[in-house]
Amino acid sequence: MQLKITERKDLDVEKWDALVSRTGTTAIFSYSFYLDAVAENWCVITNDDYTVGLALPYTVRARRKILYTPIFVSYLELMGKVDNELLQTVILKFFKTVEIELRSAVLGAPQEMFVTQLLNPEKKRKGQVNRMLNKAKRANLEVVMTDDWQKVFGVVSSELKGKFSGMTEISLQRLKKAYSNAHDQKRLKTFEVQLENECVGGIVCIEANGQLLYSKGACIAEARDNGGMYAAIDAAIGYANEQNLVFDFGGSRVEGVRRFNYAFGGEDIEYASYRIDRSPRWFRWVRRLKKRWGKKS
Missing domain, CATH: 3.40.630 (Aminopeptidase)
Structure with missing residues (x-):
């Protein structure tokens, strides 16, 4: 060859x-x-x-x-x-x-x-997940799928910029371009966390080849403390299950993020x-x- x-x-x-x-x-x-x-x-x-x-x-x-x-x-x-x-x-x-x-x-x-971690749907969730999902409900946080990904990206960008390695203005502009391209390809799936109809965060996923990849997400401090990220991931997993997609957590070398993924049923590959x-x-x-x-x- x-x-x-x-x-x-x-x-x-x-x-x-x-x-x-x-x-x-x-x-x-x-x-x-x-x-x-x-x-x-x-x-x-x-x-x-x-x-x-x-x-x-x-x-x-x-x-x-x-x-x-x-x-x-x-x-x-x-x-x-x-x-x-x-x-x-x-x-x-x-x-x-x-x-x-x-x-x-x-x-x-x-x-x-x-x-990295893929969801094993047969793996039982940790109790922490249900506790945080209930906390999000008590805080009146709602998650909706939206086509307005830029609103969620604005929160993600402001929350992550400068706080993690590589999260610079240049790299975030690259990510924004990737989301714009994925949106044009009808592959972008955005889950917005709302409080009283106001965007307080969310996650951005990309669908391809039978998989739903969690790309990036963030919530403002109050929503995060009240389980906003748990609610957003739960909604994305629900969508993946409905569409018969494998949910990909995207993986992380940060131990806290890996524990978060494991709690939902993530399994290492x-x-x-x-x-x-x-x-x-x-x-x-x-x-x-x-x-x-x-x-x-």
């Missing part, structure tokens, strides 16, 4: 998205409209007839391309069947620095394994993290120096 690297500008988008769409439960992260929003640059590795593919987002530093996982992407997925050694050879010929997460270990032994550096010594030295100065500033 012949594999080649195809840059975004040369990509047959219709064929690429058709590959993503027909490949089982491939997550939203590989669709062109999503990568166009969140990735600095991206290309794909594929064959002539687009029966095999892997999206490859990259950034450029000192004129060198670095394969990376953009913020708001958990992992990338190989679609179709291909020899892993061939895949690794082609990728490492094109990228000398690899800092990427992949759904399966197709580039050899990973440096680390991460987890693993994915691989790669850190491969075959770049010139001078480039590695410059990057180490920049990271060191970045920590001091």
Whole structure:
């Protein structure tokens, strides 16, 4: 099988998205409209007839391309069947620095394994969930599905900006673009938390390939303390069940968020993290120096 690297500008988008769409439960992260929003640059590795593919987002530093996982992407997925050694050879010929997460270990032994959580509907919820849902009812919080995602995004943006790693104005604008693209594709599902018909928060999900991915969410402090996020997640899970969708919590390396997901019945699935550096010594030295100065500033 012949594999080649195809840059975004040369990509047959219709064929690429058709590959993503027909490949089982491939997550939203590989669709062109999503990568166009969140990735600095991206290309794909594929064959002539687009029966095999892997999206490859990259950034450029000192004129060198670095394969990376953009913020708001958990992992990338190989679609179709291909020899892993061939895949690794082609990728490492094109990228000398690899800092990427992949759904399966197709580039050899990973440096680390991460987890995300999918809902196991047969798993019993923890008592904390029902207590917080009852608290939300007593506080008169209501959750409604809405097409006005920008209202909820406004709360999410103001609550998260600067409070978590990577949540900068630039990254939030990328996320907003991703939501706008997903809305145009009729894939965006927004659950708004209301108090007396006023928006006090909510969550934004994206539907694709039989899955409903929880992307981001937040509530103002009072609504959050009264169980607003619990109510919003509960509503999204209810929608997923009605539509026969698998609910994807999106995962987190923050222990408190993972406990929240587990309480609803989340179950871990693993994915691989790669850190491969075959770049010139001078480039590695410059990057180490920049990271060191970045920590001091």
